[in-house]
Amino acid sequence: MKLIVSVVQDKDSNRLSTALVENDYRATKLASTGGFLRAGNTTFLIGVEDEQVSDVLDIIKENCESREQLVAPVSPMGGNADSYVPYPVEVQVGGATVFVLDVDQFEQF
Amino acid sequence: MKLIVSVVQDKDSNRLSTALVENDYRATKLASTGGFLRAGNTTFLIGVEDEQVSDVLDIIKENCESREQLVAPVSPMGGNADSYVPYPVEVQVGGATVFVLDVDQFEQF
């Protein structure tokens, strides 16, 4: 038995939840911030059999992998025109940090 | 040293906290959702000596074990009378999912 601890962006959290449920994996979600990823992320705890680890890692990768995304320009607020970028810019979104831990003992009551 | 990670329903969370304190165990609680149990659960982190694991598992089982409970009928809101059940129904409540992890090193500062 392994416990997969995965930190993903809030943006990808619902999609990952849905994909895990569709594949019969059960996850507990903890609201988290900062650190491995930019502020606003979710920490998933997923308990799986040893032979399911690579399947779950594939699901996390498919749904959360870091990618570039075009972001439309936003009009500057409060006259801070210096930092205004008048064209869409590519930003990095998504990404997942995953720790797989060995489980000594697993119980369900 | 072991770290016990236990996901329990919010409903049983206070009772488990009290029972752990009464037995001199200290737990950290994290608000969590979904997954192992229906929405609204609490993840307990409990650090214990190896020989205390079975005692803590007993306490979790006694306070959180899955059981059936009679729920009184609720009058339908908004006229959704189709799904109205006019007699008490048994629902499954409680339940705990527990992972015991080995601790490499433990420190208190």
Added chain:
Amino acid sequence: MKLIVSVVQDKDSNRLSTALVENDYRATKLASTGGFLRAGNTTFLIGVEDEQVSDVLDIIKENCESREQLVAPVSPMGGNADSYVPYPVEVQVGGATVFVLDVDQFEQF
């Protein structure tokens, strides 16, 4: 690879975050309550190489170690004058509980 799980008082949480970032360590923070420390604490998840563990433990100790602090007297509310202490008192603040877990597998997507 190790996963350091550290529970610290909210009071020290920002200082620890800053110190970790300054030393190029990345942490995920989870809001937590009770247990190892008095109510209102933060659980840090910090993934590090095996040889970085002692450095991170030093940083946690420096920023969160339990210490005494003088607290100014507060005027009694609601006439509960019996428990009023008219001079500053020393209270214990801070403190960290740290679990170091071995990581089986680490992935970043």
